[in-house]
Amino acid sequence: MPYRAPIGDYQFLFDHVVDFAQVAATERFAEATPDMTFAILTEAAKMCEEVLAPLQRAGDQQGAVLEGGVVRTTPGFAQGYRAIAAGGWIGISAPQEHGGMGLPLALATAVGEMMGSACLSLQLCPLLSQGQIEALDHHASPEIKALYLPRLISGDWIGTMNLTEPQAGSDVGALRTTATSNGDGTYAVTGQKIFISWGDADFAENVCHLVLARLPDGAPGTKGISLFLVPRNLPDENGAPGARNSLRVVSLEHKMGLHGSPTAVMEYDGATGWLVGAPHKGMAAMFTMMNNARLGVGVQGVSAAEGAFQQALAYAQERRQGRTPLGEGAIIDHADVRRMLATMRAETFAARAIALSCAVSADMQHATGDEAWAARAAFLTPIAKAYGTDTGVNVASLGIQVHGGMGFIEETGAAQYLRDVRVTAIYEGTNGIQAMDLVARKMMDGGEAAWRLLEEIEQTAESARTGLPHLAEPVWNAAESLREATEFLLTQEMNDRFAGAVPFLAAWARVLGAHFHLKAALAGGSVRARLAEVFITRLLPDYTAHLAHARTGAAGLYALSAEDLAG
Secondary structure: OOOOHHHHHHHHHHHHHOOOOOOHOOOOOOOOOOHHHHHHHHHHHHHHHHHHHHHHHHHHHHOEEEEEEEOOOOOOOOOOHHHHHOOOOOOOOOHHHOOOOOOOOOHHHHHHHHHHHHOOOHHHHHHHHHHHHHHHHOOOOOOHHHHHHHHHOOOOOOEEEEOOOOOHHHHHHHOOHHHHHHHOOEEEEEEEEEEEEEOOOOOOEEEEEEEEEOOOOOOOOOHHHHEEEEEEEEEEEOOEEEOOEEEEEEEOOOOOOOOOOEEEEEEEEEEEEEEEOOOOOOHHHHHHHHHHHHHHHHHHHHHHHHHHHHHHHHHHHOOOOEEEOOOOOOOHHHHHHHHHHHHHHHHHHHHHHHHHHHEEEEEEHHHHHHHHHHHHHHHHHHHHHHHHHHHHHHHHHHHHHHHHHHHHHHHOOOOHHHHOOOOHHOOOOOOOHHHHHHHOHHHOOOOOOHHHHHHHHHHHHHHOOOOOOHHHHHHHHHHHHHHHHHHHHHHHOOOHHOHHHHHHHHHHHHHHHHHHHHHHHHHHHHHHHHHHHHHHHOOOOHHHHHHHHHHOOOOHHHOOHHHHHHO
């Protein structure tokens, strides 16, 4: 089924739900007028529908391969990537002084979602470059910025991030990669990294790796880690890719999905690199890239959900089986199929709204410097990442179910959405780590960011009491219950918080999703109200079970031994 970009949803969310107008009203983003926004969405949608979407199945069926030390990408991916680069989409939110458009992250987020729905494997490549651009812009020297940023923004060069090592998965502080000074301002980087998405590509003039490594005087753990920029080809005196650096792709992983996106094992053997940021402060620099990427990965989940929903809806409207309450119609007229499709649509809208609201908060922080916006963006980031990717997994699974037996048959393409999106709940920090971040680091302010969000939610519920009382009341009650649970968690030991972190984040996602659906219902007429009713009456009640779980603590988990689990 052809993909169609949901421009109407983006425009509606910008205009009525996430208050994009306040971003456009700032001096920094004054160019993001309604006309500009519509033009960007329309042009990006055209590219995604006509150029990228036809590559989706090709990437799955004929993935990247390693031949003679070179990563050969899926036929058609080079042309698709060139269309992304030529349109300026890699640099949509990048600084104008280096060739970017300088537009809001919220607009880049919508474009990224469209590209991911069209072809998730290929979209991952510019997403990584965008994260590297952000990190270099904030932390690199003026010389590195001048050389690398224009080429990354133009798409001539692509960027990667190298964190994980065979013995150090989520425990980044256990890395063994080393860097020693060459005495000329460069460093020799040695070590092996795994799970490096787009570690090489035959269509890239150069591949720029951001690599975490430890200097000889680096302390143990994360506090002693530094960040280095290590290009595949060393730039010559004119900035063109020159001699090959001392690094190589050892192998490509054989994966459940995302076959068109090469996931490399990288080996660095005294490779020449340049320090980014201060010595031993690599994690701070890398987190700039990771925070950008975490929102982007959450949006990848929304991308897969949208694609899976569109395909399932089309199938349900065509497939005829059995007698329905409406007669001899298609399976969409069966109550349970309606339930699945309504759930898919409602979850996708909620996850999209949370992601765009997070992006708007980041834009407002960048435009105003207001720390309250920074705290809001930081609080929403783990929720956007975890809920967005969980939504992608769950909606893609429902998409298979709507197809019935044909969903299990690869020819329909329904299963690809689930296989491709499953890793998004794992990479850029597993969803468990996102939840732990929410209850720990994001509550170091004593809950201030949480209280401000809860006030927003309750204000929306208050404004809806007259026109939509049957929807306003459950949202208000959910916000109050969430407030009480948040107050309770703030009194608990950290490991007790961690034991309930995942359901606590899930409760926040349910309440935020209901809040944004309620705002949509207030602004969007009967159709938006009917979708909001699905979410608020059928999905929001999950929060009660999530909060009960979140309050339980860790003792019962540790009372169950490994032997007990083994039976």
